[in-house]
């Protein structure tokens with residue numbers, strides 16, 4: 450069993466878009482209407498956005514693409530959290546590769562980047578109904594520090610803000 454990570458470049462945009470769609474659908478389609486899903490996917494995963502300056506990484510399990518990570522710092526963060534924070538905007542593992550330690554591996558990668566850049570904390574927003582992800586983050590030492598609303602199509606939904614502060 451081998452786990453590898455690769456930083457995405459512009460040439461990876463198409464692959465990144467494919468895995469983004471696949472994992473987003475797997476995660477949320479049973480809890481959201483197709484119309485709202487499509488509206489959100491159009492907005493959140495168009496190629497232009499993927500080509501912006503934040504960092505993306507693919508994770509491979511036995512050389513098969515298994516998931517990806519998106520981290521933002523400074524002004525790229527989706528909330529004004531300041532320059533001492535790093536945001537995990539997306540961390541997605543395909544269903545069939547979950548519970549093999551890949552989520553933890555990507556989270557550790559985000560921690561490594563945060564520490565290299567002298568950040569003091571990592572934060573993220575997670576849908577209040579995404580119990581699986583919330584349990585994972587809590588296991589990894591995150592605590593809830595806030596909440597904000599966002600739109601999935603025309604439906605207003607609530608995200609919990611979870612934070613892990615470095616000692």
Ligand SMILES: CC(C)(COP(=O)(O)OP(=O)(O)OC[C@H]1O[C@@H](n2cnc3c(N)ncnc32)[C@H](O)[C@@H]1OP(=O)(O)O)[C@@H](O)C(=O)NCCC(=O)NCCS
Nearest residue numbers: 540541542547548549550551552553575581582584585588
């Ligand atoms: C949430 C997610 C990233 C977790 O990744 P994963 O690869 O399945 O998790 P790991 O195997 O790395 O688990 C790491 C630890 O968390 C624990 N864990 C994982 N999921 C858990 C859950 N649902 N409940 C309790 N603990 C959980 C594991 O038991 C493991 O504990 P250990 O370190 O003591 O062995 C993954 O399930 C996923 O991509 N889900 C769908 C997309 C999603 O919701 N992303 C988050 C959007 S905000």
